[in-house]
Amino acid sequence: MDKQEIRKVVEDQFLCRIAFHGAEYPYVVPFQYTFMDDSIYLHFTDYGKKMQLLEKDNRVCIEIEEYTPNLSEYKFVVMNGRLRVVEDFNERKRAIEKMAQEGKGKLSRSFLAAHGFYKDEDWSSFTHEKPVVIVKLDNVAQVMGLKNPQ
Numbered sequence: 001m002d003k004q005e006i007r008k009v010v011e012d013q014f015l016c017r018i019a020f021h022g023a024e025y026p027y028v029v030p031f032q033y034t035f036m037d038d039s040i041y042l043h044f045t046d047y048g049k050k051m052q053l054l055e056k057d058n059r060v061c062i063e064i065e066e067y068t069p070n071l072s073e074y075k076f077v078v079m080n081g082r083l084r085v086v087e088d089f090n091e092r093k094r095a096i097e098k099m100a101q102e103g104k105g106k107l108s109r110s111f112l113a114a115h116g117f118y119k120d121e122d123w124s125s126f127t128h129e130k131p132v133v134i135v136k137l138d139n140v141a142q143v144m145g146l147k148n149p150q
Helices: 003-012 049-056 089-106 109-115
Strands: 015-020 027-036 039-044 059-067 074-085 133-147
Touching (some): 003 074, 003 133, 015 049, 027 049, 027 089, 039 089, 089 133
Antiparallel strands (some): 039 133, 074 133
8 A cells, every 4th residue: 555545544544453562462452543643642541451561662553444344345554653642731632622523423422431431421521621641653663554456
């Protein structure tokens, strides 16, 4: 895949899988992401295994996919890079607002549980005023794209 095709997949999708360096085995988990300013931003809860792994080693592999149900058409994008917690107030706020807007338009309220919210909350609860941890994929070392033969 060329750079434009890769970018389109990343822009069009909103879920990815991240592989972390585990102690003995890799640890892979799905995440909602948003693409902003040519970067991938993700929300992490501030607890759990992923935070422990991130603190030990921030190198990750992110995989994003787009496919038809029978896999007659498919596109896979894989990126290797480093995750860092976004400390800048405005950058963090913009990423949260974009992620909440996309979530409201594309995802069920029940998906908010994956973000650590309660089942009676809706996407308006996903705001920068809450202790929401936003991470960004930085120092991208490699990007690969694969698609079905034409």
